[in-house]
Ligand SMILES: Nc1ncnc2c1ncn2[C@@H]1O[C@H](COP(=O)(O)OP(=O)(O)OP(=O)(O)O)[C@@H](O)[C@H]1O
């Protein structure tokens with residue numbers, strides 16, 4: 001049985017988590033040699049120093065690393081929320097650069113192609129659970145009645161899957177940490193992204209609550225969602241198919 005337990009959930013993937021066809025099929029999301037330096041006056045702090053990662057379609061990758069190693073920085077770059085230093089690295093989604101210039105395609109990428117779960121929830125306190133989860137469905141140019149209704153329906157379904165049907169009209173302040181994170185996951189998924197970027201989704205939760213969050217992510221992954229998840233906890237990382245480490249500003253395998 002031990003062998004069975006070690007077999008990754010998806011047929012057709014090996015232990016590394018890369019599909020057998022990885023050499024021919026391009027990654028869905030990749031960072032190529034990205035640098036990101038923060039500046040404090042005269043002082044430069046190079047956080048990412050040529051970090052590269054390729055995430056296969058349908059893969060679940062965990063990114064491990066010590067506090068301050070640059071995990072959130074890398075996730076923000078992957079999510080199009082921040083850019084690499086000028087001319088120093090690219091982020092590619094489905095083979096196309098997403099970090100060149102602002103504008104419509106970058107907005108679309110952030111709103112549609114990827115879903116982002118932040119380290120500290122980032123829910124809007126004055127909105128209800130349902131409104132928070134709907135929000136990305138209402139952003140993006142046209143606020144048609146049909147689209148708003150579709151976003152509400154999808155948010156309602158996701159919140160039901162997350163076990164929060166009875167909480168739709170509550171405010172975030174009335175929820176536990178685990179419940180807030182489940183709302184944040186529903187929000188990240190409401191536009192049906194191809195990739196979920198989750199930054200320490202269980203970081204502030206006890207082990208049992210954290211496991212329920214991972215179960216929720218696993219259910220979406222089983223439906224084909226690609227997942228990149230940051231954690232500093234090896235037992236959380238064990239839920240992923242592949243683990244990489246951020247060390248000295250670079251991504252190292254294994
Ligand atoms: N906006 C910012 N301005 C300046 N420095 C920053 C900024 N964001 C992050 N840093 C610095 O960059 C380094 C990496 O930060 P980052 O948040 O990416 O680390 P992390 O690996 O996510 O850490 P943690 O596990 O604590 O969340 C830290 O030294 C941090 O102080």
Ligand SMILES: [Mg+2]
Pocket residue numbers: 071072073119199200
């Ligand atoms: Mg972080």
